Amino acid sequence: MSTAETHLPVAAASPLTEVLRARIEALAGHQAHPRGACIEALQLVQAEHGWISDEHLREVAVLLRMSPADLDGVATFFNLLFRRPVGRNVILLCDSVSCWLMGRERLQAALRARLGIEPGQTTPDQAFTLLPTVCLGHCDHAPAMMIGERLYGDVDETRLDQALAESRAERVS
Amino acid sequence: MSERPLTRNIRPGSLPPDLAAYRAGGGYEGARRALQLSPKEVVELVTQSGLRGRGGAGFGTGQKWSFVPRPVAGRRTTLVANADEMEPGTFKDRLLIEGDPHQLIEGMLISAYAIGAAEAVIFIRGEYRLGIERLHRAIGEAEAAGLLGKDILGSGYDLAMHLHASAGRYICGEETALLTALEGRRATPRSKPPFPQIAGLWGAPSVVNNVETLCNIPHILSRGPDWFRALGIGADSGTKIYGASGRVKRPGLWELPIGTPLDELLEEHAGGMQDGYEAVAVLPGGASTAFLGAHQFAIPMDYPSVEKAGSRLGTGALIVLDQTSCPVGMLRNLEHFFAQESCGWCTPCRDGLPWVERILEAIEDGEGEDGDIEQLERHVGLLGPGRTYCAHAPGAMAPLASGLKLFRAEFEKHLRDRRCGFRA
Numbered sequence: 001m002s003t004a005e006t007h008l009p010v011a012a013a014s015p016l017t018e019v020l021r022a023r024i025e026a027l028a029g030h031q032a033h034p035r036g037a038c039i040e041a042l043q044l045v046q047a048e049h050g051w052i053s054d055e056h057l058r059e060v061a062v063l064l065r066m067s068p069a070d071l072d073g074v075a076t077f078f079n080l081l082f083r084r085p086v087g088r089n090v091i092l093l094c095d096s097v098s099c100w101l102m103g104r105e106r107l108q109a110a111l112r113a114r115l116g117i118e119p120g121q122t123t124p125d126q127a128f129t130l131l132p133t134v135c136l137g138h139c140d141h142a143p144a145m146m147i148g149e150r151l152y153g154d155v156d157e158t159r160l161d162q163a164l165a166e167s168r169a170e171r172v173s
Numbered sequence: 174m175s176e177r178p179l180t181r182n183i184r185p186g187s188l189p190p191d192l193a194a195y196r197a198g199g200g201y202e203g204a205r206r207a208l209q210l211s212p213k214e215v216v217e218l219v220t221q222s223g224l225r226g227r228g229g230a231g232f233g234t235g236q237k238w239s240f241v242p243r244p245v246a247g248r249r250t251t252l253v254a255n256a257d258e259m260e261p262g263t264f265k266d267r268l269l270i271e272g273d274p275h276q277l278i279e280g281m282l283i284s285a286y287a288i289g290a291a292e293a294v295i296f297i298r299g300e301y302r303l304g305i306e307r308l309h310r311a312i313g314e315a316e317a318a319g320l321l322g323k324d325i326l327g328s329g330y331d332l333a334m335h336l337h338a339s340a341g342r343y344i345c346g347e348e349t350a351l352l353t354a355l356e357g358r359r360a361t362p363r364s365k366p367p368f369p370q371i372a373g374l375w376g377a378p379s380v381v382n383n384v385e386t387l388c389n390i391p392h393i394l395s396r397g398p399d400w401f402r403a404l405g406i407g408a409d410s411g412t413k414i415y416g417a418s419g420r421v422k423r424p425g426l427w428e429l430p431i432g433t434p435l436d437e438l439l440e441e442h443a444g445g446m447q448d449g450y451e452a453v454a455v456l457p458g459g460a461s462t463a464f465l466g467a468h469q470f471a472i473p474m475d476y477p478s479v480e481k482a483g484s485r486l487g488t489g490a491l492i493v494l495d496q497t498s499c500p501v502g503m504l505r506n507l508e509h510f511f512a513q514e515s516c517g518w519c520t521p522c523r524d525g526l527p528w529v530e531r532i533l534e535a536i537e538d539g540e541g542e543d544g545d546i547e548q549l550e551r552h553v554g555l556l557g558p559g560r561t562y563c564a565h566a567p568g569a570m571a572p573l574a575s576g577l578k579l580f581r582a583e584f585e586k587h588l589r590d591r592r593c594g595f596r597a
């Protein structure tokens with residue numbers, strides 16, 4: 001499922017900063033093999049740039065003595081590593097069974113009505129990307145979702161509106 | 174009221190105990206005791222306690238540890254805490270991590286000592302932000318107090334602890350996939366044998382234990398195996414953190430003697446069903462366990478009893494199907510999950526699960542055909558145990574096989590009416 005929209009501008013990536021490169025090299029130094037640090041390294045890149053561009057992936061691969069194809073194989077395996085641009089806020093909407101039993105389909109419809117996007121899409125203003133996610137482990141407060149790093153439970157339409165407004169107001173990354 | 178060792182420090186809504194508070198309540202006494210014993214004696218105590226793995230498989234913890242070869246020079250043994258809680262309907266490890274992080278760290282310290290590990294890793298799912306933050310702080314406190322690092326409590330034992338925040342995918346909870354992810358590779362499970370105890374992380378001996386399993390260890394050390402055995406009601410030892418989700422009055426988690434009857438969990442602890450709802454069936458231990466019908470609700474929730482009833486205790490997280498939700502739709506949701514989360518390595522799993530999902534989708538949408546039920550039954554066999562490297566596909570077949578039996582009439586009705594009767 002695509003996490004990108006064709007209208008999202010892809011800015012030319014600036015090279016990784018020296019600070020970030022040094023952090024990645026330090027992580028690699030603690031591993032039996034530098035590749036053991038690759039997931040954390042990609043997470044660092046994503047934390048700074050929002051996603052992982054081809055240019056950044058190649059830089060990380062060189063630092064960790066991996067081929068870019070090998071590293072891309074790892075990057076594309078994990079759903080929390082984004083190889084395409086995403087909006088400022090990523091909504092992870094739980095689609096597992098407890099949330100399904102508690103009406104998560106209605107929640108997805110409400111998100112569609114408010115943001116005009118389907119799972120995998122980003123709003124035209126790039127404020128939100130909606131991604132389905134497996135069980136968030138918040139089943140006693142189903143239906144559940146995360147926006148950025150913030151977890152929301154017992155989400156009905158009122159709470160959904162609050163959460164969206166909250167995220168719009170302050171960039172939750 | 175029965176004893177609740179695992180959750181005694183946990184007050185939902187407030188901060189977890191810091192190191193001083195944890196120690197004031199007897200914390201790290203189990204570790205002190207363990208470090209005075211030999212590693213072998215610690216393994217024996219845990220074996221005697223009868224503790225079985227709380228991640229779902231229920232393997233004897235002491236026995237699992239006993240397969241680790243004696244330390245070999247130049248080979249680093251690693252202990253991994255599996256905090257990659259992603260089994261649908263399961264949220265117990267989140268409570269333990271967020272509510273009492275030092276309990277997990279102490280459990281890991283003792284377990285690492287028992288298997289001769291020089292390194293311990295907490296593999297936690299990246300979405301558990303609060304847990305990650307609290308564990309970071311607790312590890313820092315333990316290091317500063319000499320409870321991790323060099324010469325712990327003057328014993329001469331060294332242990333380094335790391336936290337790995339994962340980047341997603343359910344399959345990482347499978348122990349060999351988890352180790353593969355830690356090596357910076359696509360998290361495909363490995364064929365066993367060799368088991369991780371022999372050839373795990375970077376080819377060195379490794380043990381992967383679930384969070385709840387590890388949290389039991391300090392109490393077994395400080396109170397003894399006999400005390401632990403006596404906590405359970407039936408054949409099994411200890412307490413269990415049970416949970417319930419779905420249309421019950423009070424969804425939540427309860428630490429209870431292992432072997433507490435399923436109907437007591439539902440009626441007493443979860444408060445029964447919400448008004449207007451009735452329980453049709455439950456998945457007793459997460460998405461990869463077989464359905465139990467209402468006629469089976471009296472069974473004790475321990476490993477042998479749930480197995481005898483045709484399912485597995487799994488994670489002990491009840492997922493309750495009510496009469497307003499379509500069983501075919503629920504199975505479609507479950508199989509969508511399994512199809513999506515297949516790592517893609519073994520053909521039966523990669524190609525079979527999407528096929529199963531498509532058939533369920535067609536049946537629910539009123540487009541099912543004669544022979545679809547039989548096709549699903551065929552898949553139960555083709556994706557069953559022994560045909561794939563790991564238990565992902567067999568786990569996916571557990572709710573399907575039981576669902577096809579329990580809800581046969583509902584499947585046939587969908588095919589006959591060419592529509593889902595649960596849809597408005």
